[in-house]
Amino acid sequence: xxxxxxxxxxxxxxxxxxxxxxxxxxxxxxxxxxxxxxxxxxxxxxxxxxxxxxxxxxxxxxxxxxxxxxxxxxxxxxxxxxxxxxxxxxxxxxxxxxxxxxxxxxxxx
Amino acid sequence: xxxxxxxxxxxxxxxxxxxxxxxxxxxxxxxxxxxxxxxxxxxxxxxxxxxxxxxxxxxxxxxxxxxxxxxxxxxxxxxxxxxxxxxxxxxxxxxxxxxxxxxxxxxxxxxxxx
Numbered sequence: 001x002x003x004x005x006x007x008x009x010x011x012x013x014x015x016x017x018x019x020x021x022x023x024x025x026x027x028x029x030x031x032x033x034x035x036x037x038x039x040x041x042x043x044x045x046x047x048x049x050x051x052x053x054x055x056x057x058x059x060x061x062x063x064x065x066x067x068x069x070x071x072x073x074x075x076x077x078x079x080x081x082x083x084x085x086x087x088x089x090x091x092x093x094x095x096x097x098x099x100x101x102x103x104x105x106x107x108x109x
Numbered sequence: 110x111x112x113x114x115x116x117x118x119x120x121x122x123x124x125x126x127x128x129x130x131x132x133x134x135x136x137x138x139x140x141x142x143x144x145x146x147x148x149x150x151x152x153x154x155x156x157x158x159x160x161x162x163x164x165x166x167x168x169x170x171x172x173x174x175x176x177x178x179x180x181x182x183x184x185x186x187x188x189x190x191x192x193x194x195x196x197x198x199x200x201x202x203x204x205x206x207x208x209x210x211x212x213x214x215x216x217x218x219x220x221x222x223x
Contacts, residue, residue: 031209032209032210034211034212036214041197041219042216042217043199043214043215043216043217044152044199044214045214046211046212046213046214049211051209088151088152092209093154093165094165095157095159095164095165095206096142096154096157096165096167097142097152097154097212098154099151099152099153100151101150101151102151
């Protein structure tokens with residue numbers, strides 16, 4: 001069983017809508033959770049990280065963490081075509097990150 | 110702000126050749142990680158270094174080795190290259206060793222084995 005699970009998508013939303021990306025993880029001891037955005041052929045770009053249960057907002061992005069359910073999500077408000085990318089959920093290991101397979105998001109103009 | 114620098118950006122090799130990939134972390138970052146990402150796959154952790162010592166090892170083949178130097182840059186050495194080694198290789202750096210620290214990625218090296 002993979003450590004981090006994501007729906008691979010593709011997820012399509014119209015421009016201006018809210019995109020909701022979900023991730024579950026298997027290690028209940030995990031403490032740190034990261035969302036990376038990756039455009040095709042480019043490197044992962046850190047967009048959010050969250051350590052505590054609840055919500056964390058940064059601009060149009062909100063990360064939500066529920067450790068009891070081992071669930072982390074990313075909401076993108078007012079989605080733009082430039083948000084079209086693969087979003088990788090990552091969870092800390094002892095000294096590295098475990099990545100999900102990513103969700104491909106397409107924002108339709 | 111300075112980012113993680115990787116070189117070369119592209120590398121073409123033939124089977125059984127060797128390759129060396131270089132990574133220069135963000136200034137003051139003391140931890141370096143190497144990842145391999147195949148087409149359509151998520152990044153797979155290979156190896157990490159903290160303060161010039163290996164800190165963790167993932168799915169790195171025995172044909173690969175790496176080290177971190179006194180200036181904190183790191184090199185990934187790959188020998189007896191195989192077709193399956195064709196991938197994007199990313200280096201990331203962070204401040205501190207714990208998994209709590211965000212990792213920042215370089216632009217990667219695209220390795221193609223002919």
